[in-house]
Amino acid sequence: MKQAQQIILAGNAITADILYAYLRNDARYEVLGLTVDDDFLSQGGVDGLTAVGLSHVSEVFSPQRCRVIMAAGYNDLNRVRESLFTRLKGMGYEIETYVHPDARVYTTTPLGEGSIVLPAAVIEPHACVGANTMVWCNVTLAHHSSVAENCWIAAGTVISGQAKVLRNSFVGVNATVVNDVTVGEYNIVGANALISRCTKSHAVNLARSAEPFRYSSEDYVKYFGI
Numbered sequence: 001m002k003q004a005q006q007i008i009l010a011g012n013a014i015t016a017d018i019l020y021a022y023l024r025n026d027a028r029y030e031v032l033g034l035t036v037d038d039d040f041l042s043q044g045g046v047d048g049l050t051a052v053g054l055s056h057v058s059e060v061f062s063p064q065r066c067r068v069i070m071a072a073g074y075n076d077l078n079r080v081r082e083s084l085f086t087r088l089k090g091m092g093y094e095i096e097t098y099v100h101p102d103a104r105v106y107t108t109t110p111l112g113e114g115s116i117v118l119p120a121a122v123i124e125p126h127a128c129v130g131a132n133t134m135v136w137c138n139v140t141l142a143h144h145s146s147v148a149e150n151c152w153i154a155a156g157t158v159i160s161g162q163a164k165v166l167r168n169s170f171v172g173v174n175a176t177v178v179n180d181v182t183v184g185e186y187n188i189v190g191a192n193a194l195i196s197r198c199t200k201s202h203a204v205n206l207a208r209s210a211e212p213f214r215y216s217s218e219d220y221v222k223y224f225g226i
Contacts, residue, residue: 004030007096008061010084011071012036012044012051019071020046022100022118032061034071035088054087063092070095070114070132074152077186078132078168082150085114085132095132103135112149127159130167148185166201175207 005028009016012034023029034046038053045051052060068088072081089095095114099105102119112131117123120138127141130149137155141147145159148167156174159165164182172191177183182198183205189195190206199205215223 002028004028005096006061006066007031007069008052008057008066009034009046009049009071010036010068010088011073012040012046013073015073016044016049016071017046019069019098019116020049023069023098026101029069032066035061035068036072037084054084058091058093063094067094067096068114069098070116070134074134074170077170077188078150078152081132082168085150154191 007023007029009019009031016034020031023031031049034049034051035054035057036051038055041051041053070081070085072084085095097111097113097115099117100119103117103121105117105123106125107123107127109126109128111129112133114132115129117135118137121135123129123141124143126144128146129135130147130151132149133147133151135153139153139155140158142159142161144162147153147159147165150168151165152170154171154173157171158176160177160179162180163177165171165177166183166185168185169183169187171189172193174191175189175193177195181195183189183195184199184201184203186202187199188204193205193207195205
């Protein structure tokens with residue numbers, strides 16, 4: 001039986017907690033601890049894991065035996081993830097590309113270094129995923145689509161055929177980018193947004209929030225049914 005790969009998680013907040021829940025049930029990996037910038041050591045944690053500041057991590061978890069899985073969130077349009085990724089690579093760590101066993105990856109294009117693909121995500125033939133990009137649960141990256149480096153694609157998103165999401169963009173829950181459309185770099189796409197035309201860099205594209213209906217739920221059921 002192949003020996004489990006020893007892992008440290010780069011992050012100590014909710015994303016790390018979620019990834020640890022998956023990884024501790026994945027026989028391919030053994031998670032040894034966490035690392036974050038020293039200033040953030042006291043601002044989070046994951047039960048059962050030791051957190052070590054970035055300034056000392058290589059002394060505790062050797063780059064020769066441990067790999068890193070990126071477990072930081074999407075703060076500052078993923079710049080925090082990007083900075084951690086770059087610095088850890090500079091320290092000699094290999095950044096693990098993690099695909100959950102319940103994800104479905106059909107592309108033959110190698111996934112970007114340090115990317116993460118979570119359960120029920122589908123990556124169709126000829127799709128591309130950049131380095132250090134998060135593909136959350138139930139995402140569909142359709143044929144010939146591409147998501148560049150340092151992006152965050154939230155749960156339920158559909159990136160349609162030949163569509164592109166450029167670097168350091170955040171795409172919210174259940175958003176849809178239609179065929180052959182490009183989302184510019186450093187974009188924010190809100191939950192449930194429909195992107196049907198190309199966007200400029202640094203743009204914000206939000207779906208209109210649901211508005212309260214003038215009937216109560218009981219009156220709505222009485223007059224309209226459900």
